[in-house]
Amino acid sequence: MARGTDRLGPDAVDLLMEQWRQQRPDVDVSAMAVFGRLHRDFYRYLDHIVPVFEKHGISMAAFDVLSALRRSGPPFRRTAGELANQTLVTTGGITLRVKRLEADGLVIREGDPHDGRVVYVRLTDAGLAVIDAVVEDHFSNEQRMLVGLTMTERKQLAQLLSRLELSLELAKIAHAED
Incomplete structure (x- = not known):
């Protein structure tokens, strides 16, 4: 230790x-x-x-959406449903987040040229710049938070937390069946 x-x-x-x-x-x-x-x-x-x-003028909720878009790679866009799946937020919750981010000029909504029913949320250049700056600070900050754990302990904890998430999902399913 x-x-x-x-x-x-x-x-x-x-x-x-x-x-x-x-x-x-x-x-x-x-x-x-x-x-x-x-x-x-x-x-x-x-x-x-x-x-x-x-420091970067965003919230944790905004980070979730912006980082999901950034991870998607060029052209940095996803549907609201895809964002909801990645962030564990309802599509209604995503809509509210997107409206705020759109008002801040960090994302735009654009229709699919081949299917008028599909709407994408896409990072703007400003949104890309913000998320790239946040990511650098955020991940170095997270590394500092783990200073008290060895690499082996980090891996063990990550594995246990993954198992805990599965256990929580199993408990949810079992409860729904009751």
């Missing part, structure tokens, strides 16, 4: 879990060991990334 990241005692989640065990020993709170830390980590993560986005 990297120097300075060893814990000398219980963390906040350990303390919360112990309080629950004392007050409600009949309830299994062991999942809080994962989700409590995940929740706390997410808020700390936001504390690090929001200033990067704000």
Whole structure:
């Protein structure tokens, strides 16, 4: 483990879990060991990334759309449905985001010349410049956030988080069948 990241005692989640065990020993709170830390980590993560986005005049929601368009490669365009699938946001949510980005001059909507029912969202030159600048700052910032983990730990954590996502999807399916 990297120097300075060893814990000398219980963390906040350990303390919360112990309080629950004392007050409600009949309830299994062991999942809080994962989700409590995940929740706390997410808020700390936001504390690090929001200033990067704000520096470039965009939000996290805008970053999701702009980065999905940038990753698509030239001509940097996708349909609202494709964007919704990539960002885990409804097509209605994508429409709102696109309207804001369009007002800021970062994307435009354009029809498909072969199918009038299809509308694409495309990065403008300004949008491409913004997302390219944000990406450089964002990914170097994320690297700094992982300073306390070895490369092996990073890979293990990434694998476990991928398995957690699958577990959450399986739980959703099982719940829907109930």
